[in-house]
Amino acid sequence: MAKVRKVGREVPVTASVERFEVVDAGSGQDVLSKGLDAVKARVSLVKTGQHVDYIVRVFFDGQSWTVTRRYNEFAALADILKKKLASVPAIPQKSMVRQFAPEYLEARKNGLNVFIKELCRRRDAANCREVQDFLLLRQRVPHLSQADASEPVQSAEVQEASFGIAHFEYDPVQGLLLLGSSDFSWASRMDTKITNIKMPWEKKAPNLPSAQLSLWQQSPAELKFHMQGMNRFTALITCVLMANCRDKASCLAGLSDGTIGVLPMKSERGATGGAGQVLPLVRHTAGVVALALDETEQWLFSASSDKAIIVFDLKRQMIQCEVQAPAPPTQMFHCQEQRRLFTSLKNGLVVVWDTSVLPLQKIATVPDGAPSSNPVTAMDYDSSTGTLFTGSKDGISLWTVKTSDMGGWGRKLGQITNMEPPSAIAWAQSSREIIAGFETGAVVIFDLDQGEPSYAIQAHADAVTAVKWLDAPRRLLTASKDRTLKIWDFPSMQRAPLDSGSWAPQQVQAAMQAPERSWARTSGSFSGDPLQGRTSGSFQHGGEGYQRGPVASTFSGTPSAPGFSTAAVSSSAYTGAAAVPPPVVGAAPSAVVEDSDDDLAGWDK
Structure with a gap:
């Protein structure tokens, strides 16, 4: 079987708190100095005075060294990791008054020992720079401070100067x-509402916007985006969608006032609108x-907090039907192949609708x-x-869902617990990893095979x-x-050796259901994916794999729209990662795409 490359490196480190030492940091021998030292020794917020040092023994790749840390340093590390990791091991509670009783210090040492051992055991924590610096790993092992394949x-960054990004869509x-x-600022929204209030004798003027819908065009040769157009709305944007209709392609935005904003996809470059247009008839x-x-x-x-799901025909510009969900929806996902609409709800359930018939039929x-x-x-x-x-x-949670015209059911496959609720998740099929975003701004990768966070x-x-x-480009x-934004x-996948024979359909089906998926290649050499050539990195055929060079990423705003949308210049080079193995051949049907001119159709339009 082909082995897929997981995100992050293996850091075989172990550490334990061996002992503690009470350090007497007296400042003088006179009575006043001794009195101040006694007070400092009892107040934990004071950094000087009598304190306790914990001696940590670290083992890595045959090496061993000791690190001296105070409790405050352990607590500071835990606070940093709470913003970065999905969960953090428990640490002994802080105390406003320093205590030097042997029993108390021994219990605290044991608690810190459990904390540091758990961090070393977890792959996501061992890959954190803060943990490595805490254990002096990057100082003792120089290669850990260098970039790894x-x-x-991060290869690029887009900045919105006006508002926070609520949602986005990307068509590669x-x-x-x-x-x-x-x-997203409550104070700013209140100020906008007050400013928008007009007295009878005041001159009418456009209301100040609270949201913005913008469309950007990517350059075919590099990660460079140019704004094509935008619309502003007084209501907040909660979700966006690109509707590539046959007659007229449009960009849609769900608004907090129950309407759906519209931005034509073929609008003139740099065009900006005043009050944004909305779809006719659709109003929750x-x-x-x-x-x-x-x-x-x-x-x-379109799903609303009023539990209503409206089906609107974009060709005929008319409402087809309306159904009621059991509880207010939170997200929706439509599977085009199966004609199924998945609607997650606030009551913890997911309703599956059959979209092949109208009105929508709830089947599971x-x-x-x-x-x-x-x-x-998140879903x-x-x-x-x-x-x-x-x-x-x-x-x-992972569920296997089976549906038919007669109904359906869902069975729980597994669950990864001990975390805050994720705000967004995405499934990486090629490496069998779940990518989750959180309210702290962290993005955590979970290894599905291990059932725990890995990076x-x-x-x-x-x-x-x-x-x-x-x-396909693992981006x-x-x-x-x-x-x-x-x-x-992400790193590429490890390639499997060529197989002379092709697999039978039964073998392919068995590989899809195996814990580690592998797919055999049946023809020719790997031709890459259609998106890889759009960066300035290079691709080399043969066993050497990918060689990605610096990616120049420049984003330019639109001069005609100052103050509402800008873009920052950002570039990132793959230092220390000159040769990265190419993707595994056929790790998933969607992961290997034949490189042809058809894949670039419409790119320059």
């Missing part, structure tokens, strides 16, 4: 990026929370049991295996609102309330 690298074939930004009684599209029928599904509820008090905060679906991924306060990135300074995974896009390049 197994680690994701056409090179289109759609950003929906909203004002509460805010729109999710949008989905049936590309075959050109039906738009996952799970079948009673509703939960924990809403589903993704793998149509090739029928696996549903949901995120909530209970963690990340963590402090991607943003504020909450992650949306993530999108591209399996991740993350958006946040901190007004940035970042693009990450």
